[in-house]
Amino acid sequence: MSRQLALLLLSLLPLAAQAEVRVLTSIKPLQLIAAAVQGELGRPEVLLPPGASPHHFALRPSDVRRVQSADLLYWIGPDMETFLPRLLEGRDQPSVAVQALPGLTLRHFGEEQGGEHEHEDEHERHADEHDHDHRPGSLDAHLWLLPANARAIAARMAADLAAADPANAARYQANLAAFERRLNGLDAELKSRLAPLAGKPFFVFHQAFDYFESAYGLQHVGVFVAASEVQPGARQVAAMRERLKAAGPACVFSEPPLRPRLAETLAAGLPVRLAELDALGAEALSYEQLLGNLAEELAGCLESL
Structure with missing residues (x-):
């Protein structure tokens, strides 16, 4: 009986060595990076559901339990x-x-940012669903949109996973190396695709893409901060339309899941194309796809101008 017990314990050792490290990330882009590093050894979870704003999220009791029970938790920061x-x-x-x-x-x-901003009055600005600290000097926290930052984040995740699961340290490092190779190849492709589009005018409704723009030689010429419920007054709309007229043929990008009503108003009768950019990668199955989708949406619109 003791021999059988010993054999049973030995048979369980590989399972113990591969016990999944429970990884939780705040937003999907970090989950996609973690998934590349964890690979077949686990499935990282994400706290925010698709379409939820990381700036204004109400935690449910089940979310609190997930936060408390995760072995490793990654978030952008305060x-x-x-x-x-x-x-x-x-x-x-x-x-x-x-x-x-x-x-x-x-x-x-405020540091070498592209273009000027068109804001509504103070009351309307605070109604913005994306209203968070974009004051000059404040950190632009959309840092995952720079491939070099994704590499640094992935390297930290690989080190943390190796510390939590030493038996699989080599596999985490191999997954990290594979992710870096894929990202290097994609980076070169995107630079080639987007380089001819430098200088083509586009506007955004949320200043979330400066990291991506800086990586690929693009620069928005204006930001329209759109209130989610209240349309800006006639004077503000007229000023925004003047900016668009001055730009000539241009693209105006909003973010899913909702296109601001203001977008249609601004574009009416002007040589303006409306499109979407998804900084959080709601439809992406990998970090590389998140970047590729952004490039495809930008190029698809800007190449048509």
């Missing part, structure tokens, strides 16, 4: 997920604010 810091104080396991990682390239609003 400049993005303002709802998380207090909750993370009660966590016993590691929580990594990736905006604080060494080796990242960080941008701040």
Whole structure:
């Protein structure tokens, strides 16, 4: 009987060595990076459902339990997920604010930013569903849209996973190396695709894409901050339309899941094309696809001008 028990214990050892590390990320782009590193050894979860804003998210009790039970948790930081810091104080396991990682390239609003901004009046600006700190000097927290930052985040995840699961450290490193190779190849493709589009005019409704723009030589010429419920007054709309007229043929990008009503108003009768850019990659199955989708949407519109 003791021999049988010994054999049973030995048969369980491989399973113990491959016990899944429970990874939770705040937003999908970080989940996609974690999935590339964890590979077949686990399935990282994401806290925010598709379409939810990382700036204004109400946690359910089940979300709180997920935060408390995860082995590793990754979030952008207090400049993005303002709802998380207090909750993370009660966590016993590691929580990594990736905006604080060494080796990242960080941008701040007002630093070599493209174009001017058109804002509604103060009341309407605060009604904006994307209203968060875009004041000059504040951190631009959309840092995952720079491929070099994704590499640094992935490297930290690989190190953390190896520490949590030493038996599979080599596999995490191999997954990291494969991710870096894929990303390097994609980076070269996107530079080639987007380089001819430098200088073509486009406007955005949310200043979320500066990291991506800086990586590929693009620059928006204006930001229309659109209130989610209240249409801007006639004077504000007229000023925005003057900006579009001055630009000539241009693209105006909103973000899914909703296109601001203002977009249709601004484009009426002008040589303007409306399209979408998804910074959070709601439809992406990989981080590479998230970047590729952005490039495809930008190129698809700008090449038609």
